Amino acid sequence: MEVYAIDLASADDNDLLEISREMGLNISLDRMKYLKQYFKNRPPTDVELEMIAQTWSEHCFHNVFKGDVVTEDGRIITNILKTYIMRATRELNKEWCISVFEDNAGIIDFDKGYAIAAKVETHNHPSAVEPFGGAATGVGGVIRDILGVWGEPIALTDVLCFGLLDTNYEDLPPGVKHPRYIYRGVVAGIGSYGNNMGIPTVSGAIFFDRGYTGNVVVYCGCIGILPRELYVRNTREGDFAVLAGGRTGRDGIHGVTFASVELTEEAEELRSAVQIPNPIVEERLRRAILRIRDEKLASGITDLGGGGLSCAAGEMAYRSGLGIDVDLDKVPLKAPYMTPWEIWVSESQERMFLSVPEKNLERIMEIFQEEEVEASVVGRFVRSNRVRVFSKGRVVCDLDLEFLFNPPKVTRRAKIPELTHIEVNLGEPRDLGEEILKLLSEPNIRSKEDVIRTYDHEVRGCTVVKPIYGDEAGPSDASVIKPLKDSWMGVVISCGINPFYPDPYWMAANSIEEAIRNNTAVGGRRIALLDNFVWGNPENEENMGKLLRAVEACYDFSKALDAPFISGKDSLYNESPLGPVRPTLLITGVGIIPDIRMVVTPNLKKEDNPIYVIGLTREELRGSAYLRLKGVDGGEVPRVDKNLSKKIIDMLVKAIDEQLVLSCHDISEGGLGVAAAEMVVATRGLGIEFDVSKIPSETRRNDYVLFSESASRFLVEVDGNKSRRFEELFSGIPFNRIGKVVRDIGLRIVDSKSKICELNSSDIKKAWRGY
Amino acid sequence: MNANRFKALVLRTGGTNCDLETKVALEELGVKTEIVHMNSVEKKNLLEYHLIVFPGGFSYGDYVRAGAVWGKRVLAKLRTQLEKFIEEGRLILGICNGFQVLAEAGVLPGNGVSETPSIALANNSSAKYECRWVWIRVENNETPFTTAMRKGEVLRIPVGHAEGRFLTGSEEILNELKRNEQILFRYVLPNGDDANGLYPYNPNGSTYDIAGICSKKGNVMGMMPHPERAFFGWQLPEWSGRPPERGDGWKIFKSIVDYLESYR
Structure with missing residues (x-):
């Protein structure tokens, strides 16, 4: 042995x-x-x-989030997760939050006795080494997180960040794969897993930037639904530990420790740390798990992901206040002659771990057999606080769980970097129409239809608002799912991400608000948030300082905007020979809409209806798509005014509920100019005419008014007969009627009486969609 | 309407994933619907059912060819029963992967079960998965699956597949399909004109823009688009104000029920 x-x-x-x-x-x-x-x-x-x-x-x-952080001015902050992110949730204290930050996924109340579970994960390192398998197992893993709270997966999300696709090969250091190779593999991997499982991929985003060349970022999210009463977590002494699903092999050894090493040339040798996907095995596993749930046969469940059996067994015993004995000889193996430690930490995919009362064991095994899922009793929960592992009759591991789950605390130093002010020196371009078209075709803004259509977003037949809207394939602010046959209530899924704003505090603030804005734009409310940090090495004081600022913003804006965090994950140590990853925070918003028949979509509805802009435009262009297009860095990053933001969001929900709003689009990347053009993309035969001088703005330079990315803004079409009520609702808030819906024109922008530009609809569509 | 006396069997196997929404559609029209795994199908008497549905998905991962493994398993397990079922004029509907299964099993386009497949659903000519709403035209409204439509009517239904390019083994087979009026649905332009292979209206490069066919007797039908995803009005890709009550996919299920009612 x-x-x-x-x-x-x-x-x-x-x-x-x-x-x-x-x-x-x-x-x-x-x-x-x-x-x-x-x-x-x-x-x-x-x-x-x-x-x-x-x-x-x-x-x-999550040593860094749970450890101590010491700032330059000598402040010691213990556990930044609890101090900031979880504190906001605790203080908001929503009765609809059922389980937050505890289990594999966050759980919130829904309708008719059902709850919604949500989780977002990252799978960056595996995707950098083996793009297809890395991304596919990222999807597989987050689906199991939902199964791990007894949820039936109903929707997937993915947000991807790549290097520039036209990067020169010569510019890539050894060990860094070409962004195009990674892009193709990741997109194919995500599509393959979701499509094969029959779970619609409904929401996402794709970014391209040099800051991701060495470190691809792959976020995979999953939304699930479960009857509230079937959320069972009650593992007892004497329950059997059952391992079900795929066999255990040598793939995925050291995945979790690999996740925190720098991606160098040697990382290629760690290809064995990447798991091998088999979605059909997981499809069967899902069927079996949901049947076991419905028959109430198991007392507890968790998924096998990072850390494999070791992690699942240890955590399940520890959280149940029990110990566990596991016999490795009972684990079905893919390869013979695996050593005990390999079996114990292997991260082979498509496996779940259940605690099963003795009386139900037979029935559970019957179900697994019917669904063609291999399952085996590998151990038993015992009254002790130890994890004991046996192999060939001998104890090969005997550890105290208290010792195991209380490692020495990590202390990190944080230096908050000062963002130096840079004066913007940029002449105003003559043809702003041309600038709009350039922005629309910019890789980060233009349509991702060619990718989205390779993901099935219609399977399950529950998708109401799709990721690309309508026959014109326009943009969608958020996706809407109708998960229950007998309820009109919908789940609204959105995301917010602003990696290009160089100030970490405002970057986070904008991401939170954007996730909420996108959700609200289609009619979502009661929004729960998920945070996913992708950062460079936290042992670097500046990286840590930026992280600290970002989590501070998480508290401030979650609290102010009344949207609690329910789950999150951090992926630190994203380093490559090209340096750290661009610090990236993804905020996922999960809202509800009481009746999906009330959803608001971005396509224009009727000629002559008034167009309003809600919110205040300021000269905030640092990190904006416009300045990046011009190759200029400087000015101010967009800041979020907490009180104003809350008022605008609340009032927009009210206006939507009173059916005043016929179409709506959030103003974000590319500013108002791009938002207006995107509404035209989604529409057949109608366009927008507006007057820049009517836009509530602190700047009067036209290109800044059109392309500033100030927060808390929406572009809305209001029912012509109800504009008085609309104006009444928004009184006291910066807003204005800036124009109207017109026929046979794409976009016409004037400044008082003089014409600034006129674009026809087909040019706008061609720029954004590529056809 | 009381269709309760009609019973449908929705089969599934590892990798099937459109069984639930198919059941929802059938039950909405009052058809008693059971989802049964291939592993337990022996316990069932197929002749108790009026309709068998092979739903969409990726059966057995579609690792060999889409539908190939399930097709062979169907023959191995159910051949005799299935032949009798078809013989008696009962209905079989294959959607997406289900269509691929019926083609691989030789159930379509024949008149019963044939030894070798004579049609295939090959890789899309776009070489990728295509999830999009298409327009299909009703070519024959005199089959159990199309009675609730007008001939020439254009339906909106989404596709979602990587292998949907309809091919026939020979020109003669295609001609026979045309001659026998076995072609039920063809991909068309939004105005109803022939797509003539034009992408993305013909999303996969299918021969003669074929989206769905039936058997010679008309009681077995396979189609690539998913009617169960276009059953309710709110599933449509675009609507203003209130969504319509129903989508066009509803008409296919309604045709089935109407047929069963008139036939019994």
Whole structure:
């Protein structure tokens, strides 16, 4: 039997580091020294060290978010997750939040006794090494997170960030794959898994920027639904531990520790850390899990993801206040001759872990068999606080769970970088129509239809507002799902992401507000948020400083905008030979709409209806699509006015409920000019005419008015007969009637009496859609 | 209307994923619908049902060819029963992957079950998965699946597949399909004119823009578009004000029920 005892007692510091490196543990010297002390009486086995490395990894334990942060001015903040993100949720104290930050996914109340579960994950490192498998298993993993709270997956989301597709090969250092190769693989991987599982991919975004060349970012999200009463988490002493699904193999060994190493040339050798996807196995597994749920046969469930069996067994025992005995000989294997530690930490896909009362075991096995899912009793929950692992009748791991789940705290130093002010020096272009067309065809703004159509967004027959709107294939602010046959209530799914704003605080604030704005634009309300950080090495003080500023904004704006966080995940250590990843925060919004027949869409409805802009335009263009197009950095980043934002969002919901709003589009990347043009894309035969001088704005330079990315703004078409009521509602808030819906023109912009530009609809569509 | 006396069997296997919405559509019209896994199908007497549906999905991962494995399994397990079922004029509907299964099993376009497939649903000529709403024209409204429509009527129904390019083994087979009026639906332009292979109106490069066909006797039908995703008005890609009550996919299920009622 291949189990080794590791001699820590006689190891010096160099040896300790060598052990950590050699075994691929990625444990710091401080913690290795702590382990040396802990194991002074007996040497740990390799299985034990592997389990410790897995449990304490950044991926599984979130040391940075749960540790101490020391700022330059000497403030010590303990647990930034609790101090900022979770605090907002606690203070908002919504009765509709059922389970937040506890389980595999956040759970909120829905309708008719049902709840909605939501989770978003990242799968960056695997996708950088093996794009197809990395992205596909990212989708598979987040689907299992939903199954892991007894949810039936009903929708997928994905947000992807790549390097520029026209990057020169010569500019890529060894170990960095070409963005085009990564792009193709990731898109194919996501489509393949979602399509094969029959879960619609309904929402997402794609970004291209140099800051992602060395570090691709792949966010995968899943929304599920479950009857509230079937959310069972009640593992008892004596329950059997059942492992079900795919077999355990050598794929995905050290995935979690790999997740926190720099992606260098050597990373290629870690291809074995990437798992192999098999969506059909997961499809069967889903069927079985949902039947077991409906028959109330299991007492607890969790998925096997990062850290494999080690993580699932340890966490499930610990959270149940029990211990667990696991027999590795009972684990069905893909490859013979796997060593115990490999079986224990393998991250092979499509596996779930259940606790099952003895009386239900037979029935559960019957269901697994009917659904052609391999399942096996691998252990039993016991009254102790230890995890014991057996192989060939011998104990190969025996650890105290309290020790395991209370690693030495990590302290990080934060230096908050000052954003130097840069004066913008840019002449006003002569032809603003030309600028609008250029922005519309910019890779980050233009339609992603060619990708979206390779994802099935209609399967399950529940998609109301699709990711591309209507026959003209225009943009959608958010997607809407109608999950229950007997309820008109819809789930509204949106996202907000602004990686180009260089100030981390305002970047986060804008992302939160954008997720809410997008949700509101279609009629969503009661919005829950999910945060997903992708950051560079937090041991770098400036990276840590930026992270701290971003989580501060999470508290401030979640609280102010009355939208609690329900789940989140951080992926730190995204480093490559090209440096750290562009710090990126994805905010996912999950709202509801009481009746999906009331959804508001972005296409223009009727000639002569008035067009309004809501919100105040300021000279805020730093990081904007317009300045990036011009190759200019400077000016101010958009700031969110908390009170104004809240008022505008609340009032827009009211206006939608009173059916005053016929079409609506959020103003974000590319500003008002692009938002207006996008509404034209979604429309047949109608266009917009507006007067820039009527836009409530603090700047009067026309290109700035059109392309500023100030927050809290919407473009809306109002029912011509109800404009008085609309104006009454918004009194006291900056807004104005700027123009009207016109026939046979795409976009005509005037400044008082003089014409600024006129674009026909087909040119606008061609610029944005590419045809 | 009381269609309760009609029973439908929706089959599934590992990788099937459109069974639930298909059941919703049938039950909405009052048809008693059971979803049964291929593993338990032996326990069922097929002749208790009036309709069998092979729904969409990726059966067995479609790893060999779409529908190939399930097609062979259907023959191995159900051949005799299925032949009798077809013989008696009962209805079989294959949607998307289900159409691929019927083609691979040789159930379509024949008159019963044939040994070798004579049609195929090959990789889309766009070489990618296509999820989009298409326009299809009713070519023959005198089959159990099309009675609730007018001939020449244009329906809006979405497709979602990577392998939907309809091919026949020979020109003669195509001619026979035309001669026998077995072509039920063809992809067309929004105004109803022939698509003549024009992408994306013909989303997959199908021969003669074929979107759906039936057997010689008309009681077995396969189509690539998904009527169950165009059943309710709110599923449509675009509507202003209130959504219509129904989508065009409803007409296919309604035809089936109407046929069963007139036939019994």
